[in-house]
Amino acid sequence: MEGFFAHESSVDDEPEKILSLYKDRDKAKKFIRSLKDGLELRPIRHWSPLAVKGYLLLTFLTNFLVNLTLTVVYPPNAFKFKVLSNISNKVISILGDFIKNIRIIV
Structure with a gap:
Protein backbone atom coordinates (compact mmCIF):
# COMPACT_ATOMS: atom_id res chain seq x y z
CA MET A 1 0.00 0.00 0.00
CA PRO A 43 10.40 21.95 30.03
CA ILE A 44 7.85 24.36 31.46
CA ARG A 45 7.58 24.19 35.23
CA HIS A 46 4.25 25.96 35.46
CA TRP A 47 0.91 24.28 35.91
CA SER A 48 -1.80 26.90 35.60
CA PRO A 49 -2.98 27.61 32.04
CA LEU A 50 -2.40 31.34 32.52
CA ALA A 51 1.21 30.83 33.65
CA VAL A 52 1.94 28.53 30.70
CA LYS A 53 0.45 31.03 28.24
CA GLY A 54 2.45 33.83 29.84
CA TYR A 55 5.66 31.79 29.64
CA LEU A 56 5.07 31.02 25.95
CA LEU A 57 4.25 34.65 25.20
CA LEU A 58 7.39 35.94 26.93
CA THR A 59 9.57 33.36 25.18
CA PHE A 60 8.06 34.21 21.80
CA LEU A 61 8.44 37.97 22.33
CA THR A 62 12.03 37.57 23.51
CA ASN A 63 13.01 35.56 20.43
CA PHE A 64 11.10 37.96 18.19
CA LEU A 65 12.97 40.96 19.59
CA VAL A 66 16.35 39.21 19.39
CA ASN A 67 15.71 38.28 15.75
CA LEU A 68 14.71 41.85 14.96
CA THR A 69 17.99 43.13 16.31
CA LEU A 70 20.34 40.54 14.79
CA THR A 71 22.14 41.28 11.57
CA VAL A 72 24.24 38.69 9.78
CA VAL A 73 27.59 40.02 8.61
CA TYR A 74 29.64 38.33 5.89
CA PRO A 75 33.15 39.77 6.03
CA PRO A 76 35.48 38.73 3.18
CA ASN A 77 37.78 35.79 3.96
CA ALA A 78 36.28 35.24 7.41
CA PHE A 79 33.50 33.45 9.22
CA LYS A 80 30.09 35.01 9.13
CA PHE A 81 28.90 36.41 12.43
CA LYS A 82 25.83 38.09 13.86
CA VAL A 83 25.83 41.47 15.52
CA LEU A 84 23.12 43.32 17.35
CA SER A 85 21.72 46.20 15.33
CA ASN A 86 18.69 48.47 15.39
CA ILE A 87 19.21 49.05 19.09
CA SER A 88 17.46 52.09 20.50
CA ASN A 89 19.34 54.76 22.43
CA LYS A 90 17.40 53.77 25.54
CA VAL A 91 18.72 50.20 25.36
CA ILE A 92 22.26 51.49 24.70
CA SER A 93 22.00 53.72 27.76
CA ILE A 94 20.99 50.71 29.87
CA LEU A 95 23.65 48.31 28.55
CA GLY A 96 26.42 50.88 28.11
CA ASP A 97 29.70 49.73 26.58
CA PHE A 98 28.71 46.10 27.00
CA ILE A 99 26.52 46.30 23.90
CA LYS A 100 29.52 47.24 21.73
CA ASN A 101 31.37 44.06 22.69
CA ILE A 102 28.60 41.63 21.73
CA ARG A 103 29.47 39.53 18.74
CA ILE A 104 27.82 36.16 18.23
CA ILE A 105 29.84 33.73 16.10
CA VAL A 106 27.72 31.41 13.94
Whole structure:
Protein backbone atom coordinates (compact mmCIF):
# COMPACT_ATOMS: atom_id res chain seq x y z
CA MET A 1 0.00 0.00 0.00
CA GLU A 2 2.68 2.47 -0.94
CA GLY A 3 1.36 6.02 -1.29
CA PHE A 4 -1.94 5.28 0.44
CA PHE A 5 -3.14 5.31 4.00
CA ALA A 6 -6.24 4.11 5.80
CA HIS A 7 -7.89 6.21 8.45
CA GLU A 8 -10.38 4.68 10.87
CA SER A 9 -12.72 6.95 12.80
CA SER A 10 -15.41 6.42 15.39
CA VAL A 11 -17.09 9.66 14.26
CA ASP A 12 -20.13 9.14 12.05
CA ASP A 13 -19.63 11.92 9.51
CA GLU A 14 -18.70 12.50 5.89
CA PRO A 15 -15.29 10.99 4.99
CA GLU A 16 -14.17 14.27 3.37
CA LYS A 17 -14.89 16.19 6.57
CA ILE A 18 -13.05 13.63 8.72
CA LEU A 19 -10.05 13.76 6.39
CA SER A 20 -10.08 17.56 6.47
CA LEU A 21 -10.14 17.56 10.29
CA TYR A 22 -7.29 15.05 10.35
CA LYS A 23 -5.17 17.22 8.03
CA ASP A 24 -5.94 20.32 10.10
CA ARG A 25 -4.83 18.45 13.21
CA ASP A 26 -1.60 17.51 11.47
CA LYS A 27 -1.01 21.16 10.49
CA ALA A 28 -1.55 22.24 14.09
CA LYS A 29 0.90 19.62 15.38
CA LYS A 30 3.54 20.70 12.85
CA PHE A 31 2.97 24.35 13.77
CA ILE A 32 3.44 23.63 17.48
CA ARG A 33 6.55 21.55 16.75
CA SER A 34 8.09 24.36 14.68
CA LEU A 35 7.10 26.87 17.35
CA LYS A 36 8.80 24.79 20.04
CA ASP A 37 11.92 24.31 17.91
CA GLY A 38 12.09 27.98 17.02
CA LEU A 39 11.61 29.12 20.59
CA GLU A 40 14.06 26.55 21.94
CA LEU A 41 11.60 25.72 24.69
CA ARG A 42 12.76 23.80 27.70
CA PRO A 43 10.40 21.95 30.03
CA ILE A 44 7.85 24.36 31.46
CA ARG A 45 7.58 24.19 35.23
CA HIS A 46 4.25 25.96 35.46
CA TRP A 47 0.91 24.28 35.91
CA SER A 48 -1.80 26.90 35.60
CA PRO A 49 -2.98 27.61 32.04
CA LEU A 50 -2.40 31.34 32.52
CA ALA A 51 1.21 30.83 33.65
CA VAL A 52 1.94 28.53 30.70
CA LYS A 53 0.45 31.03 28.24
CA GLY A 54 2.45 33.83 29.84
CA TYR A 55 5.66 31.79 29.64
CA LEU A 56 5.07 31.02 25.95
CA LEU A 57 4.25 34.65 25.20
CA LEU A 58 7.39 35.94 26.93
CA THR A 59 9.57 33.36 25.18
CA PHE A 60 8.06 34.21 21.80
CA LEU A 61 8.44 37.97 22.33
CA THR A 62 12.03 37.57 23.51
CA ASN A 63 13.01 35.56 20.43
CA PHE A 64 11.10 37.96 18.19
CA LEU A 65 12.97 40.96 19.59
CA VAL A 66 16.35 39.21 19.39
CA ASN A 67 15.71 38.28 15.75
CA LEU A 68 14.71 41.85 14.96
CA THR A 69 17.99 43.13 16.31
CA LEU A 70 20.34 40.54 14.79
CA THR A 71 22.14 41.28 11.57
CA VAL A 72 24.24 38.69 9.78
CA VAL A 73 27.59 40.02 8.61
CA TYR A 74 29.64 38.33 5.89
CA PRO A 75 33.15 39.77 6.03
CA PRO A 76 35.48 38.73 3.18
CA ASN A 77 37.78 35.79 3.96
CA ALA A 78 36.28 35.24 7.41
CA PHE A 79 33.50 33.45 9.22
CA LYS A 80 30.09 35.01 9.13
CA PHE A 81 28.90 36.41 12.43
CA LYS A 82 25.83 38.09 13.86
CA VAL A 83 25.83 41.47 15.52
CA LEU A 84 23.12 43.32 17.35
CA SER A 85 21.72 46.20 15.33
CA ASN A 86 18.69 48.47 15.39
CA ILE A 87 19.21 49.05 19.09
CA SER A 88 17.46 52.09 20.50
CA ASN A 89 19.34 54.76 22.43
CA LYS A 90 17.40 53.77 25.54
CA VAL A 91 18.72 50.20 25.36
CA ILE A 92 22.26 51.49 24.70
CA SER A 93 22.00 53.72 27.76
CA ILE A 94 20.99 50.71 29.87
CA LEU A 95 23.65 48.31 28.55
CA GLY A 96 26.42 50.88 28.11
CA ASP A 97 29.70 49.73 26.58
CA PHE A 98 28.71 46.10 27.00
CA ILE A 99 26.52 46.30 23.90
CA LYS A 100 29.52 47.24 21.73
CA ASN A 101 31.37 44.06 22.69
CA ILE A 102 28.60 41.63 21.73
CA ARG A 103 29.47 39.53 18.74
CA ILE A 104 27.82 36.16 18.23
CA ILE A 105 29.84 33.73 16.10
CA VAL A 106 27.72 31.41 13.94
